[in-house]
Each structure stands twice: as C-alpha cells, then as structure tokens.
Amino acid sequence: MTEAELLAQPANAYMNAEQQAFFRDLLLRQREALQARIADEFDALREQEPSSDPADIGCAEERCHWQLRVLEREKKLLDKIDAALDAIARGEYGWCAETGEPIGLPRLLLRPTTTLSIEAKERQEQREKHQRNA
Structure with a gap:
C-alpha cells in the first residue's frame, strides 16, 4: 500500500489490518536504517586513532x-x-494515549512514533511552558 492509497481509505477504515501492516512495515524500515546508522557511529568511534598533539586530542574528544x-x-x-x-x-497503535481518539493518518505519516494527537500534544506543550514559567 502506498501513502496515497492509505490516505484515500475511508475514515471508518482507520487502523484496519492493512493500515497497521503499512505502519508496521514503515517502522521496521526506519528501525533497520536507524540500527545501521548506530552501527556506523560505533564503528567511527572505534576507528578513532589516538594522537599526541594536545589540539588533536581536544578535537577528537569533542x-x-x-x-x-x-x-x-x-x-x-x-x-x-x-x-x-x-x-x-497490542492493537493500540494510532490512538491518542491521552484521549483515546484517533491520532490521524497524516500525523502518523509525519511522525510514526507519536502517541498523542495534535490537540493533546499542544496541551502537553502548554503545560510544559507554564511549568517552565512558574
């Protein structure tokens, strides 16, 4: 299923088996790419060669x-x-952790790991802002 096909589905098809499979595949691809980047970063850390020049040591540490x-x-x-x-x-993906309402396909496409609807996220940010200013 493509993103266009996903977005063309009716509202009552929200988080049906096809949509869950689409997001599962998307997340698995993202996970695989992320694991490859992590492995590359670890390899780069291991390959750093020590230097006796203090300036080089400082740059390497940074x-x-x-x-x-x-x-x-x-x-x-x-x-x-x-x-x-x-x-x-568990069959809970795509539903807001705060309200239980649908998060929405467009938001999930932009941020597949989100657990809050836009409205709930805005409320959370307002609470955090209020706490910082208090």
Whole structure:
C-alpha cells in the first residue's frame, strides 16, 4: 500500500489490518536504517586513532562527545520505534494515549512514533511552558 492509497481509505477504515501492516512495515524500515546508522557511529568511534598533539586530542574528544550525543538520541528514537511496534502488536497503535481518539493518518505519516494527537500534544506543550514559567 502506498501513502496515497492509505490516505484515500475511508475514515471508518482507520487502523484496519492493512493500515497497521503499512505502519508496521514503515517502522521496521526506519528501525533497520536507524540500527545501521548506530552501527556506523560505533564503528567511527572505534576507528578513532589516538594522537599526541594536545589540539588533536581536544578535537577528537569533542568529536567523540558529539558522536555519543547522536547515539543517545538515536537510541531514544529506537526505543520509541520499538514502543510503536509493541502498540501495533497490542492493537493500540494510532490512538491518542491521552484521549483515546484517533491520532490521524497524516500525523502518523509525519511522525510514526507519536502517541498523542495534535490537540493533546499542544496541551502537553502548554503545560510544559507554564511549568517552565512558574
């Protein structure tokens, strides 16, 4: 199924077996690509050669810290992908964790790991903003 075919389905077909299979495949492809990037980053970290020049050492350490931050972010995304795949297996994928309402196909296409509808996400951001300002 293509994105166009997915979006052309009627509203009452929301999260039917075909749509769940589409998102499962999408998430699995994203997971595979992410795992390859993580492996490449680890390989780059392992291949760094030590240097005796203090300037080179400082640059290497900064590059190492940057790569570790990237790996941490990608690990968090991998966890979100796994959680989304689990939600598909449980039949809970595509439904807002806060309201129980449909998240919507366009939003899921843009961010397949989301657990909140746009409205719920906006409310969450407002609460966070309010807490920061308090």
